[in-house]
Amino acid sequence: MTEPLSHGEKLVEINDVELCIETFGNPANPAILLIDGATASMLWWETELCERIARDGRFVIRYDNRDTGRSTGYPPGRPGYTYTDLAGDALGILDALEIDRAHIVCRSMSGGIGLIMGVDHSDRVESLTFVSTSTGEDGLPPSSDEVTSGIPADPDPADPGAVVDFVVASAKACSGGSPYFDERATRALVERDVARTRDIASTLVNHYAMSFDGSSRDFASVKAPTLVVHGDHDPVCPLPHGHALRDAIPGATLLPLEGAGHDLPKPLWDVFVPALLQHTGGRR
Template identity: 85%
Template structure:
């Protein structure tokens, strides 16, 4: 484990077709690349810099970025996202192209599990391995989100009132933690304040991922042939744990890591479980 090259290289903007995407890298570009893709409404900040550095210290080149309509990346009018799900998968590959990364270890959280599915099935040559965090196959018969989740999320805020937006996002994050003993409200508020301050159009962030068309997510997880790790919290109120088991069952040869005490998030006290597992999983790549 080397410790001399793990720091961030700073945020950069790259234009891919007509879309501007903000990304940040950590570590040595000569090391195996790990691309972190976050879920609905979440900018790259939700892959905390400290977590990215911890992974990079394991001799990995870590890339995080703002999906469209989050953070500093291109945004569209609220309720009218000018893209569909497969476009977001194209953005992920565009980031790899911009960094001259031929193949990466792809880590997808929550909604972006669909991005990992599209890339894994349609562009297997770009994938060394896949990791799905807090996501789902979306198949029928799996448990619905917990009742506590709905009661914990406040009414939608006025996007013009940044204080109300911060309170809303923090309350949503707390609800998504599923009552996890590890939820740190102070740290969450600090992150959310920074996130809201750097976001191009928070009104679009709050709604557009839910408004886009999910065409293309009809692909089947059974066709993924990259080494796959499924990571799921046993307190997840959004996709209760059976979703993680179903995803692992659907992907041939995949492995399930259950994070005890985690909700829909990756709480800091569990990084010492998650990071070694991710480093182990990304050691080899395809045989």
């Protein structure tokens, strides 16, 4: 009988909090830990994408960061953690799964988590992949006006329908007018996400309210092989942010995604997945 790719969601206690994790594939294969960005639960690393990577000989791990999905939440506007704590959670997940070293894939805001892991915990990191993120240095182009103009006013957290509309509109704005944005699929994902989230009011605000205490670390100190993946339509961190990140990390390579915004649209998985497999191949 073929082993199911997903081993199901489970809550694990790490660093005195509960984190919801899900794994795919054979634990004996090289591990890929997927970390998502601000307000995003693990569902934004779509199940089909995780299964596709797992089928190609990787052990894939996705999880809900604090204040997303089924993981521990904090009162709205009062997150009881910092960037370093979130990096500690990622390391704790590897410990819980008895994984010494993993390939770390971090998207958007979680690029800071990847930086902390790559500099302070390089012995745990086989490789790094940064998706739609930035060095945050001065002089890079700001987010485009279409991001703020396309996002409606903050919704009433007690109204799930309004929250869904808000998150879908936000995702559409962050797609940068990408021809690949699928509003129907996005809405279905958001509806599932909102339904399983412990406290959507905290999800909407707390990642933006936490202390970003990783800024003193230097991307030039990253030693792990690094792949930078960046959409050429990204209105949140325009493509020069990807160029700057590649240039800041010794030996890093850049994979531009033609037609992608601040997301990782399904039609471009045929580009992303082979590049990720090549980047993570042969290491354990």
